[in-house]
Amino acid sequence: MAKVLMKGNEAIAEAAIQAGCRYFFGYPITPQNEIPAYMAKMLPKVGGCFLQAESEISAINMVYGAAGAGARVMTSSSSPGISLKQEGISYIVGAELPCLIVNIVRGGPGLGGIQPAQSDYFQAVKGGGHGDYHMVVLAPSSIQEMVDLVTDGFDIADKYRNPVMILGDGMLGQMMEPVEFREKKTILPEKPWATTGNKEGKPRNIINSLFIDPQGLEDHVLKLYKKYDEMKENEVRVECYNCEDAEIIIAAYGTMARIAKNVIQMAEEQGIKIGLIRPITLWPFPVDTFKKWADSHHVKAFLSLEMSMGQMVEDIRLSVDGAKPVHFYGRTGGMVPTPKAILEEIKKIREGI
Amino acid sequence: MAHEVIISGFGGQGVMSLGQLLTYAGMLEGKNVSWLPSYGPEMRGGTANCSVIITDELVGSPIVTEATAVIAMNLPSLEKFEKTILAEGLLIINSSLVDSKTTRDDIDVIYIPANEIADELGNNRVANMVMLGAYLEKTRVVSPDSIIESLREVLGHSKEHLVPVNQEALKRGAQLVKNKG
Known part of the structure; x- marks a missing residue:
């Protein structure tokens, strides 16, 4: 179509x-x-x-x-x-x-x-x-x-x-x-458990x-x-973007993942290699993907980008389990972080590495 | 190149539909596009605006913070968005409603008496299309034909009779830019 x-x-x-x-x-x-x-x-x-x-x-x-x-x-x-x-x-x-x-x-x-x-x-x-x-x-x-x-x-x-x-x-x-x-x-599945009346004398279904x-x-x-x-x-779904050779990996979902891709492009123009892990399922969380990249020698740190005061960052820290530092940057209340501000944040993280 | 445009004016001036037509036409020409409206209380009587991105590259954030062009249909729009234009970017001002000049000297500025031209065409509501005609002539982002094709799509059969006046408005806007050469 x-x-x-x-x-x-x-x-x-x-x-x-x-x-x-x-x-x-x-x-x-x-x-x-x-x-x-x-x-x-x-x-x-x-x-x-x-x-x-x-x-x-x-x-x-x-x-x-x-x-x-x-x-x-x-x-x-x-x-x-x-x-x-x-x-x-x-x-x-x-x-x-x-x-x-x-x-x-x-x-x-x-x-x-x-x-x-x-x-x-x-x-x-x-x-x-x-x-x-x-x-x-x-x-x-x-x-x-x-x-x-x-x-x-x-x-x-x-x-x-x-x-x-x-x-x-x-x-x-x-x-x-x-x-x-x-x-x-579209094929809708049979739902033999549904409460659809009992005219044929089938066993009673109970929703409770x-x-x-x-x-x-x-x-x-x-x-x-x-x-x-x-x-x-x-059911775990995740997109990994530009993670090969990345020194810092951004984790972001939804709108923030779109903005992260702008940041990755800007960073690349300045010779900084940034990757993105984009959880598509927030639950179940792509724990193994984070573990895998945390074990990579070229990855120095993670940065969770969120339009909140830092929520997904907790799941990233649990997944990475101390193997690498996990940073956070976000805006809240309806403010959307700009690519420029995020890139500044990344530069600060790099200075600390 | 990526075209990142902010279109802004009063609610009712057709800034949202101008943006949608542009986006639609970009899609028809196989470009990557996005359209993002301002939404909220400011739309009731105040300034409404939308951000449009048309590019061969990937569209990341649909928010335009550094515009390649701004189309300002009224004074509050000029005041709010003139500073977001990139150096050497484009500003098109509706001089029918805006007396002020721009304060920027590092951008390209075009003044278009859009409402007066629309009045001449007998339909005040096509002022937005006059502005769009000027923008297309200057930037060649998409062809006016794609805009008309999009318009037909949006208007549907019952409003087919509105196509010629919109077409004319696009031409008049383009003509003004050509004359200024």
């Missing part, structure tokens, strides 16, 4: 529809409003249902219900709205249901601002709701990748019966880039996250953790 020019938010919505999503429940918030707007316009045309709920809390519980009934379903919001959805997300994980949740992150805490940020990293990857749980968190850095990850995200959710989150930011949601929708036949017996709950959580081990085994 030919390339079209689309906003990130619209591309997410179109990709979801093409992936067979027919149910969207949400509540408006900037900077992701083009997603529900697109869904409101297009879902009725394909026999789907768009519903603007009375709050984020009801939206996520509608997702819970539709997922329980076996539907391919999604919701989207931005930071404060995603905070409100955390209780529901925890329930959906507990009840082992698949769905896609999109967070187009804005600056926080509190109501914060509306400009792009990456300060919801902890919330996304460490379990923003209560209880022992994880979900696969996908971090696209282009509009094309947003489209591809939406499709894959639904499939991953179904495969493990677990929610998947797309973690973008206001810039990726608002910007336009050429994008291609690859013809792909309540386990009063502590042994029963521990068994359940251990079962969930077996799934997380499989996700760690199968």
Whole structure:
């Protein structure tokens, strides 16, 4: 198919529809409003249902219900709205249901601002709701990748019966880039566990996250953790760019990874070799990739670049495990670091080596 | 070379659509492109702007901090973005609405009475296309034909009748640059 020019938010919505999503429940918030707007316009045309709920809390519980009934379903919001959805997300994980949740992150805490940020990293990857749980968190850095990850995200959710989150930011949601929708036949999996009525007298299916017996709950959580081990085994995605011979490796995802590529080019013009590790899955984190490059003799240090006060840097430090120094540079509150400022930071790190 | 442009004006002056047309045309010509709008409260009555990148290289950050060109549709836009232009870069000012001159002496400046020309063409809303015509004539980033093709794509069949006046506006903008030679 030919390339079209689309906003990130619209591309997410179109990709979801093409992936067979027919149910969207949400509540408006900037900077992701083009997603529900697109869904409101297009879902009725394909026999789907768009519903603007009375709050984020009801939206996520509608997702819970539709997922329980076996539907391919999604919701989207931005930071404060995603905070409100955390209780529901925890329930959906507990009840082992698949769905896609999109967070187009804005600056926080509190109501914060509306400009792009990456300060919801902890919330996304460490379990923003209560209880022992994880979900696969996908971090696209282009509009094309947003489209591809939406499709894959639904499939991953179904495969493990677990929610998947797309973690973008206001810039990726608002910007336009050429994008291609690859013809792909969507085959929705059978969901024999779904609560779809019991007319044929089949055994009752129960969707539930309540386990009063502590042994029963521990068994359940251990079962969930077996799934997380499989996700760690199968779902890690990462891009390594320019890492061969790099003396410093930048780690960045999403918007920051784009900016990092500008920095790498500027540095190269000045004879400085910089590489980039771009986690595409923030959970499961590409631990082995970091370990591998940390063991390389030419790599002297890592630098985590984030639009936050430093969150992913903790996972990098855990992965590198003291083998090499791990530095941090970031801006927050909706400020986006400039390539120039980052290059200055790199020069400072080099002086200290 | 990479063209990194900031287009800015009041909400309603068509700065977002000007940027989108340029981006779309760049895509049609096989270039790497991005379009990034300002979004937020400033769009309601205040200054709206967008950043467009058209390049043969990879597009990293879509934010333009050092512009090869700025298209300023009103005074606040001139004041806000004139300093972001690279030395020897281009500044196009809508002199219908902006009385001030630029304070920069190391850049190329073109003054275009865009609203007056649009009025002459009988459609005040094509002032943005007059500015775009001037920009294309000066930089040759994309061909005016690609812009018109993009416009047809964006407008759709029901607004096909608006194509000629837009085409004319592009030509008038280009003509002004040619005359200044």
